[in-house]
Amino acid sequence: AQTVTQSQPEMSVQEAETVTLSCTYDTSESNYYLFWYKQPPSRQMILVIRQEAYKQQNATENRFSVNFQKAAKSFSLKISDSQLGDTAMYFCAFMPNNAGNMLTFGGGTRLMVKP
Amino acid sequence: DSGVTQTPKHLITATGQRVTLRCSPRSGDLSVYWYQQSLDQGLQFLIHYYNGEERAKGNILERFSAQQFPDLHSELNLSSLELGDSALYFCASSVASGVQETQYFGPGTRLLVL
Numbered sequence: 001a002q003t004v005t006q007s008q009p010e011m012s013v014q015e016a017e018t019v020t021l022s023c024t025y026d027t028s029e030s031n032y033y034l035f036w037y038k039q040p041p042s043r044q045m046i047l048v049i050r051q052e053a054y055k056q057q058n059a060t061e062n063r064f065s066v067n068f069q070k071a072a073k074s075f076s077l078k079i080s081d082s083q084l085g086d087t088a089m090y091f092c093a094f095m096p097n098n099a100g101n102m103l104t105f106g107g108g109t110r111l112m113v114k115p
Numbered sequence: 116d117s118g119v120t121q122t123p124k125h126l127i128t129a130t131g132q133r134v135t136l137r138c139s140p141r142s143g144d145l146s147v148y149w150y151q152q153s154l155d156q157g158l159q160f161l162i163h164y165y166n167g168e169e170r171a172k173g174n175i176l177e178r179f180s181a182q183q184f185p186d187l188h189s190e191l192n193l194s195s196l197e198l199g200d201s202a203l204y205f206c207a208s209s210v211a212s213g214v215q216e217t218q219y220f221g222p223g224t225r226l227l228v229l
Contacts, residue, residue: 037220044117045205045220091158101148101209102173103218105158 002027004094006106013082014114020067021077021109023092031097034068034075039108040088048090051075082113118142119208119221127227133194136224138206140187146170146209147189148218149181153202164189165211196228 003026013019025034036048051059051068058066063083067076079086092106118141128134140147149161160173164183175181178196183189193200203223209216 035217042222043203043225044222045207046117047217047219050217101146101163101216101218102160102171103148103150103158104160107157 002029002094002096002104004092004104004106006090006092006109008109009107010110010112012112012114013079015082015084017082018078018080019082019111021079021090021092021111023075023077023106025073025075025092025094025106027073027094027096029096033095033097034066035093035095035103036064036066036075036077037091037093037105038086038088039091040085045091049077079111084113084115087111087113117219117221119144119206119219121204121206121221121224123224124222125225125227127229128196129229130196130198132196132228133192134196134226136191136193136204136206136226138189138191138208138221140189140206140208141219144208144210144219145187146211146216146218147183147187148207148209149175149189149191150205150207150220151202152205152223153199155199156202158205161191193226198228201226201228 034051038046063080089108093103120139145166161175163171181191206221207218
């Protein structure tokens with residue numbers, strides 16, 4: 001079974017600064033997908049970014065980028081130029097290539113962006 | 116707005132009762148997924164349907180069942196409710212059933228069992 005660990009329950013960052021959220025996972029699979037989802041106070045789950053394990057290039061979406069280290073089974077999210085609207089819970093999620101599209105989520109990191 | 120709709124937004128009921136949660140996927144999406152988010156269990160996958168057929172089951176209790184109808188909307192039925200079933204239930208959808216498909220989440224149904 002796969003497990004996803006987010007070791008930082010809470011983090012804070014000043015507006016306009018950069019913050020990195022950590023995620024590690026455990027799997028014996030070689031092909032899989034990784035995701036970061038954002039859950040603001042509204043509770044809506046919003047996709048932030050995805051990474052295919054077979055791609056060596058790190059994914060980037062505007063101010064959001066990942067550092068994917070396959071050998072270390074690490075998948076961190078970097079948020080640049082943090083904005084107040086980035087305040088939310090962030091969940092790292094793993095999807096293996098052969099398990100019925102089941103997403104396995106980490107426990108989440110609560111990020112507070114301070115003005 | 117992801118395009119996935121869920122009704123009702125909130126549901127309050129008593130132990131032992133039965134409720135039905137409804138999900139309409141994004142236009143064109145054939146896959147529907149159900150997830151449960153609770154304080155003690157976190158976010159857990161329950162079940163996946165593709166074009167009316169069950170594709171995968173996760174940690175779904177026997178008291179829970181789901182189906183996907185010909186118009187592709189899905190319902191999650193929860194019966195003999197217990198206090199521990201109180202949670203936020205999410206529906207997500209994707210275009211097909213391939214693992215490369217990104218899942219888009221609805222706003223969730225918050226269930227409170229008293």
